[in-house]
Amino acid sequence: MFRRVAVRLLSHRRHFSISEIPVADxxxxxxxxxxxxxxxxxxxxxAFMRPQPSxxxxxxxxxxxxxxxxxxxxxxxSNKQVDMVIVPATTGQMGILPGHVASISELKAGLLSIxxxxxxxxxxxxxxxxxxxxxxxxxIIAIEAVPIEQVDPDSVQKYLTEFTQKLxxxxxxxxxxxxxxxxxxxxxxxxxxxx
Amino acid sequence: xxxxxxxREGRRIAGPLMTPHxxxxxxxxxxxxxxxxxxxxxxxxRFISTQVVRNRMKSVRNIQKITKAMKMVAASKxxxxxxxxxxxxxxxxxxxALLGDIPSVDVKKNVIVTISSDKGLCGGINSTSxxxxxxxxKLNSGPEKECxxxxxxxxxxxxxxxxxxxxxxxxMTELQKNPLNYTQVAVLADDILKNVEYDALRIVFNKFQxxxxxxxxxxxxxxxxxxxxxxxxxxKLGELDSYEIEGGETKSEVLxxxxxxxxxxxxxxxxxxxxxxxxxxxxxxxxSSSRNAGDMLDRLTLTYNRTRQASITTELxxxxxxxxxxxx
Numbered sequence: 001m002f003r004r005v006a007v008r009l010l011s012h013r014r015h016f017s018i019s020e021i022p023v024a025d026x027x028x029x030x031x032x033x034x035x036x037x038x039x040x041x042x043x044x045x046x047a048f049m050r051p052q053p054s055x056x057x058x059x060x061x062x063x064x065x066x067x068x069x070x071x072x073x074x075x076x077x078s079n080k081q082v083d084m085v086i087v088p089a090t091t092g093q094m095g096i097l098p099g100h101v102a103s104i105s106e107l108k109a110g111l112l113s114i115x116x117x118x119x120x121x122x123x124x125x126x127x128x129x130x131x132x133x134x135x136x137x138x139x140i141i142a143i144e145a146v147p148i149e150q151v152d153p154d155s156v157q158k159y160l161t162e163f164t165q166k167l168x169x170x171x172x173x174x175x176x177x178x179x180x181x182x183x184x185x186x187x188x189x190x191x192x193x194x195x
Numbered sequence: 196x197x198x199x200x201x202x203r204e205g206r207r208i209a210g211p212l213m214t215p216h217x218x219x220x221x222x223x224x225x226x227x228x229x230x231x232x233x234x235x236x237x238x239x240x241r242f243i244s245t246q247v248v249r250n251r252m253k254s255v256r257n258i259q260k261i262t263k264a265m266k267m268v269a270a271s272k273x274x275x276x277x278x279x280x281x282x283x284x285x286x287x288x289x290x291x292a293l294l295g296d297i298p299s300v301d302v303k304k305n306v307i308v309t310i311s312s313d314k315g316l317c318g319g320i321n322s323t324s325x326x327x328x329x330x331x332x333k334l335n336s337g338p339e340k341e342c343x344x345x346x347x348x349x350x351x352x353x354x355x356x357x358x359x360x361x362x363x364x365x366x367m368t369e370l371q372k373n374p375l376n377y378t379q380v381a382v383l384a385d386d387i388l389k390n391v392e393y394d395a396l397r398i399v400f401n402k403f404q405x406x407x408x409x410x411x412x413x414x415x416x417x418x419x420x421x422x423x424x425x426x427x428x429x430x431k432l433g434e435l436d437s438y439e440i441e442g443g444e445t446k447s448e449v450l451x452x453x454x455x456x457x458x459x460x461x462x463x464x465x466x467x468x469x470x471x472x473x474x475x476x477x478x479x480x481x482x483s484s485s486r487n488a489g490d491m492l493d494r495l496t497l498t499y500n501r502t503r504q505a506s507i508t509t510e511l512x513x514x515x516x517x518x519x520x521x522x523x
Contacts, residue, residue, distance in 0.1 A: 045461075048284075049292070068288075070285045073282055102437050103439035104438050
């Protein structure tokens with residue numbers, strides 16, 4: 001079981017040669033050794049980072065986008081090479097192509113579509129963040145990411161009517177807010193299913 | 196005379212079960228120990244009674260069974276939670292890639308979030324977490340700086356309450372009553388962020404590397420103000436300004452959301468890793484415990500057999516010497 005994990009880590013390292021992230025924070029290590037000499041210093045996440053592709057030089061633009069789609073229960077896609085990604089940012093649908101300027105944006109509930117050659121894969125995302133780095137690596141971190149094929153339209157309809165009812169029947173602000181969120185997400189889901 | 200011999204035989208056989216008969220008044224006075232029955236052989240060597248050894252063997256055997264069962268339970272719980280922990284490992288990587296992890300950052304308000312288990316018998320992982328937390332506290336306390344604890348789990352609370360009671364801001368227990376999920380951790384993170392003022396949050400936990408190896412780790416999450424300050428100062432976060440911030444009204448609002456999201460993601464991974472480490476540590480602790488119980492059982496068995504054989508030999512000697520006394 002554990003050998004599988006090690007092999008997976010090693011296979012990631014094969015792809016990229018340069019990693020720019022330091023393995024440890026030297027200042028911290030030095031301070032620790034001075035003040036708490038008897039104990040080994042704790043490791044930091046830097047020690048466990050997967051190597052990242054190097055920052056691209058200003059001249060070249062990579063031909064493909066490298067995306068990582070992550071949610072809390074799995075890494076759906078990691079280091080996948082695609083042509084274009086359309087994310088549901090809070091400011092609207094945002095398309096990301098190779099060579100996109102580095103940006104951080106918040107996502108709202110909506111459809112994420114990944115274009116690779118002629119095929120398009122769609123995921124429904126509840127919300128999250130997207131980081132586009134200058135080397136055309138895009139990290140999409142979502143709270144929930146579900147392939148759209150796995151969503152059942154009938155239950156979406158059912159829950160939508162249920163939440164709309166709850167919204168109209170809601171008395172306190174909290175209930176209203178909860179019902180409103182339900183209605184928003186479900187109507188987005190509904191429109192994503194059809195559109 | 197035959198009757199006398201028979202009577203003597205009877206007494207010898209029933210010897211282990213009775214308090215020593217006064218063969219010799221001097222020896223009898225020495226046998227008043229209430230811990231063990233002593234059988235005085237003719238050679239003057241004392242033996243522990245076989246009954247005592249048998250009782251001990253029974254209790255050690257029970258302990259061995261219990262610890263073996265606990266090991267099996269821990270192994271099955273570990274299997275269940277390990278896949279989830281490994282899947283959640285990708286979650287914090289983008290944040291560290293973007294913002295880096297700088298535990299040497301110099302801030303005024305430090306909060307150390309120590310994650311530990313509620314139940315014991317899991318080896319030394321909780322003590323290690325507490326030692327690291329104390330080390331971080333020492334590192335980060337100074338004239339203008341303050342350092343507070345937020346404790347998750349009973350075991351760390353018990354240890355830290357002893358000497359740092361006034362520094363404990365918040366403590367939460369019984370996290371694993373329901374299976375761990377992101378919603379629960381998000382609510383927890385929200386609680387902490389709302390109630391505790393912080394410039395930097397340092398999460399201390401045990402990262403699960405394998406069933407026998409747990410690495411104490413600390414992750415640092417900075418508040419949005421500190422992120423902005425560090426970005427201006429340059430260094431790793433200096434590149435942050437090159438990123439265009441989209442969404443939300445202002446840059447600081449997005450950074451605020453980012454910091455909170457980062458905290459909840461890192462917490463989720465940390466809590467899962469710590470739970471895995473706990474089960475793994477419990478497995479190895481119970482395994483070594485049942486192995487020790489097995490060794491002890493072996494030694495006791497030898498003692499038992501030796502005692503039993505010695506008493507049989509004694510009986511034989513007495514019978515034979517009695518018989519030869521009769522003849523001769």
